[in-house]
Amino acid sequence: MSQNSKKSIYTLLASVVAGLLIAKALWVGLELIKLPKSGEDIEKKSALKSLYYHYSLASKKELPKVIKKPITHAVKINRPKPKPKPEKISKFILTGIYDSSSKKIIALNYLGKSYVLGLGESIEGYKFTKLYPTYAIFTKDKKEYRLDLYKEQPKDTKKASSVSATVSSAVKPKAELKKQVIERAGDTTYIPKNLFNKYRSDIGAIRKNIGVVPYMSGGKLSGFRIRYVKKGSDFDKLGVKRGDIITAINGEQLNNFRVPLEFFNNLDSITAATLTIKRGNEIKELEYEVR
Amino acid sequence: MRLVRNLILFIVALYIGVILFMPKSQLYYFGEKQLKKYGVVIGNEELNSGLASLEILHPVAYYQGVDILRATNVKIIPLLFINKLEADSVELLNVAKKFVDIEITKLKLNESILKPYRVKIDATGNFGIANGYADLKSRILHIDIIKPKDINSIKRYLKKGDKGWYYESKF
Numbered sequence: 001m002s003q004n005s006k007k008s009i010y011t012l013l014a015s016v017v018a019g020l021l022i023a024k025a026l027w028v029g030l031e032l033i034k035l036p037k038s039g040e041d042i043e044k045k046s047a048l049k050s051l052y053y054h055y056s057l058a059s060k061k062e063l064p065k066v067i068k069k070p071i072t073h074a075v076k077i078n079r080p081k082p083k084p085k086p087e088k089i090s091k092f093i094l095t096g097i098y099d100s101s102s103k104k105i106i107a108l109n110y111l112g113k114s115y116v117l118g119l120g121e122s123i124e125g126y127k128f129t130k131l132y133p134t135y136a137i138f139t140k141d142k143k144e145y146r147l148d149l150y151k152e153q154p155k156d157t158k159k160a161s162s163v164s165a166t167v168s169s170a171v172k173p174k175a176e177l178k179k180q181v182i183e184r185a186g187d188t189t190y191i192p193k194n195l196f197n198k199y200r201s202d203i204g205a206i207r208k209n210i211g212v213v214p215y216m217s218g219g220k221l222s223g224f225r226i227r228y229v230k231k232g233s234d235f236d237k238l239g240v241k242r243g244d245i246i247t248a249i250n251g252e253q254l255n256n257f258r259v260p261l262e263f264f265n266n267l268d269s270i271t272a273a274t275l276t277i278k279r280g281n282e283i284k285e286l287e288y289e290v291r
Numbered sequence: 292m293r294l295v296r297n298l299i300l301f302i303v304a305l306y307i308g309v310i311l312f313m314p315k316s317q318l319y320y321f322g323e324k325q326l327k328k329y330g331v332v333i334g335n336e337e338l339n340s341g342l343a344s345l346e347i348l349h350p351v352a353y354y355q356g357v358d359i360l361r362a363t364n365v366k367i368i369p370l371l372f373i374n375k376l377e378a379d380s381v382e383l384l385n386v387a388k389k390f391v392d393i394e395i396t397k398l399k400l401n402e403s404i405l406k407p408y409r410v411k412i413d414a415t416g417n418f419g420i421a422n423g424y425a426d427l428k429s430r431i432l433h434i435d436i437i438k439p440k441d442i443n444s445i446k447r448y449l450k451k452g453d454k455g456w457y458y459e460s461k462f
Contacts, residue, residue, distance in 0.1 A: 008293065015298070018301055022305055023305050023307075023309045039336075040332050042332045
């Protein structure tokens with residue numbers, strides 16, 4: 001091989017190696033300066049806080065005087081320690097729970113009469129000491145007792161439940177609850193479970209009856225505006241009107257899409273919700289219960 | 292002449308080097324960081340970096356913390372002049388599925404240096420066969436359903452044109 005051709009091969013190789021080296025150097029430089037070494041992980045944000053407001057009335061006529069206070073945020077509640085398990089009280093029926101950051105109030109039924117208790121108050125020697133989303137804890141003689149929020153009994157249950165035996169009047173509105181119509185009592189709108197499930201599984205049907213679009217303020221999402229509500233539809237009975245701006249669900253501000261997305265994702269487990277709406281200059285809170 | 296030949300060889304070597312030595316995973320992480328600014332996070336994925344491609348296995352896309360999309364496999368082939376993305380079994384999840392019930396069996400995105408702002412889209416799924424483009428400059432997404440199959444559930448999002456059903460939106 002001549003000297004010239006050898007030189008030519010070396011030059012060729014040098015060009016190739018130089019090209020590769022420069023490419024590598026470029027990437028290494030970029031890696032060091034700009035590129036991250038690890039990716040992004042999904043931060044599991046807490047699920048939509050449930051609204052700690054349950055209001056299960058024994059009878060519309062026996063509406064306990066619950067102090068109304070706007071709920072601005074859901075309150076973090078510590079779960080009770082599993083041990084020792086408090087005994088259940090059978091003589092009272094817990095018909096309502098109101099839990100805000102400053103007030104904890106329960107409504108209960110005892111021997112056909114309705115009572116409203118604040119935290120620390122007593123009834124029949126039972127002192128109301130703690131409140132949880134679905135039950136209240138009482139203390140009597142240094143012993144804890146648990147009182148669960150009243151739930152409608154299944155129709156075919158013939159068990160002599162302590163609840164139904166004590167206050168028969170409390171079970172009266174059963175027939176009313178079976179109706180598949182949206183009802184309003186006070187500020188709360190009751191949605192029959194079947195109706196709720198029907199719309200839950202058919203988003204298309206929702207869109208036919210109500211139109212909601214993101215509402216931007218100052219370039220940022222600040223709620224969802226109701227574009228239309230079909231007259232006479234189930235959604236017309238929910239108390240919302242065209243032009244209303246939904247600003248919060250269960251006290252969570254709708255300034256991002258996470259809250260509504262989680263709300264839709266958790267529809268299966270939702271039993272109550274509060275919508276904060278802006279109607280003109282007025283701020284309203286609409287409460288809903290599924291049963 | 293020799294100089295030109297060497298220069299061409301250098302450029303070819305440089306190009307091959309750029310493709311081979313490309314830190315694909317790190318570039319992917321960089322892309323993830325950019326997406327996060329818009330509330331999108333890709334999670335649950337496993338990266339498999341090849342010589343000229345990056346394979347992302349079973350990724351799930353979260354929008355503001357809610358999982359909305361998943362795919363079994365996504366392959367990105369960055370060739371600089373032509374960049375490709377191929378995804379298999381793309382499925383909408385949860386609430387997104389309630390609104391748009393579509394499943395994409397094969398999705399192909401192509402971007403060429405000749406039209407850097409236009410991403411060509413080809414998709415096959417339960418809706419049939421579709422193709423279209425995403426214009427990154429005018430921020431328009433246009434999809435033509437060229438062979439519609441089962442489009443009843445998405446018809447309300449589509450418009451009817453001369454060529455048939457199409458979807459168009461601004462992003």
